[in-house]
Amino acid sequence: MSRFEIRWHGRGGQGIVTAADLTATAAIKSGFYAQSIPTFGTERRGSPVIAYNRIDRQQIFERSPVVEPDAVVVADPHLLVNPKPLGAGLKSGGYLIVNTAKSAGEVREIFKRSDIKIAVVNATKLSMDILKAPIVNTAMVGALIAATHILTLESVAEAVKDRFPSRLVEPNVQLIKQAYEFVKVE
């Protein structure tokens, strides 16, 4: 694998920074060099949040935000009302992974791009079923790795064990597996 770069879009409280952190942790545990890059503002629950990952075989020198991601993950379906910042810079052949009840075809209509792969999963429903809360970050990590195959389920489960308090490990691993299974890529 050459350099793989990810941009996460969500809203404060959904755990986007943690999702990027889990992804980097799983990558590092799998022997990659990886970064997770949060952006910090005056944090407010509900405001749009962005985070980034870089994953490579080589050491990564860059420190600036990802401009041309290989994958964009959209953790909040309401962000689709303004698709422009979500799709910005997404490489041709890249992945757009969205938490939505819509079909991949409907999402493609919104973005009007035929040169990308689109993956959809209803992560809000899955996390309400399993966690009883709309915290979709781990589900979106599951959807990301199912769509892109950049990391294994096992490595992500290991990262959850590493990062989460023990009572939250099992339900989140289950949620990741569900999202992994139910994601639809087109």
Next chain:
Amino acid sequence: MGKVLPLGGNYAVAYAVKACKPEVITAYPISPQTTIVERLSEFVANGELDAEFLHVESEHSALSVAIGAAAAGARSYSATCSQGLALMNELLYIMAYVRLPMALTIVARALSAPINIWNDHSDFMSVNDSGWIMMMSSSNQEAYDEILLAYRIAEDPRVLLPVITAMDGYIQSHVVEPVEIVDDEEALSFAPKRRSWVTLNPDKPVTMGPVGDPNWYFEFKRQLWEAMKGSRAVFDEAVAEFAKKFGRSYSAIETYRLDDAEVAIVGMGSFMGTIKAYVDRARKDGIKVGALRVKLFRPFPAEDVAKALSNVKLVGVMDRALVPGSPTGGFLHSDVACSIKQAGLDVRTLGYIAGLGGRLLTMDNVRQMVDVLLKYKDSKEVPKEPIFIGVRE
């Protein structure tokens, strides 16, 4: 060797401090430093680290207590930034001139006003005359390693000066990267507790920090000048030993593709990583550009900097802190220009002020900086005023 963990810069530093086993940690939280002392408090609470952890009421007290602890012979640690460092200011000079060793981490952040919690180098640069040895890392691994270097150098009987290790707020402190951590025994064998300085002892009474009247004050200053100068050889020894022991090599400056460079960018901190990546890209287009990162800022490696830049036509120095009214606008540019002048070289410099208060710096900003160098590399006159990168005019 040790194990590789995914760590943000703050946690990396906390692990390194734990491995060096300070006896006294003084803590006052401030973003983006807070999670260093937070993690250290967890290490103390869960028994992994046997230290006095003091929640003090201000940064002024944090350093006052550290001075007292070091005077009593303890290995001490604290971390701060921005307004917290400003509040520590008077104690910084006292610690240095009483010649007490410690490690203090600055997680570099802008200074008010306006209030701004984001990253630049204003706080770090504001204490550049305080008599502390000062270094700044560019990766979380290096931030970790600098703690080990700091204790080894600070407590060396030939030095006995406190050491500031700095990293970029958020850009390092909160970015997770792989960091190899070493066993505590290995860290301690590299940076052993030397108890090499004069301490307060009822059986052998000494006075610390008394009045230095005009008959004595000047000699203290003179002695610190010598100690600071002499610390460079100890730094060089320490990094050589570090490379032998842990396999990672550092030096006072890091040069990147400078050998045949016509133009070069000089700077400090983590953004030099992006600049290195840009250099690789520009080299593919045939642009002869190189980079130089200053790691050790005090004592300033003037001869190394001049030598490394001796064949370059034009140097652009990036400051991430503004010195209003100074000839160059930046401490780093002034020191680099002075180093070149002292070496008698005919190498011109110009300056950039960039990324203040967390203003985003990108690969495109590096391209702008290099474009300026290419424009002026063969001309007689170069801009004297700093070029402000990414600001709205």
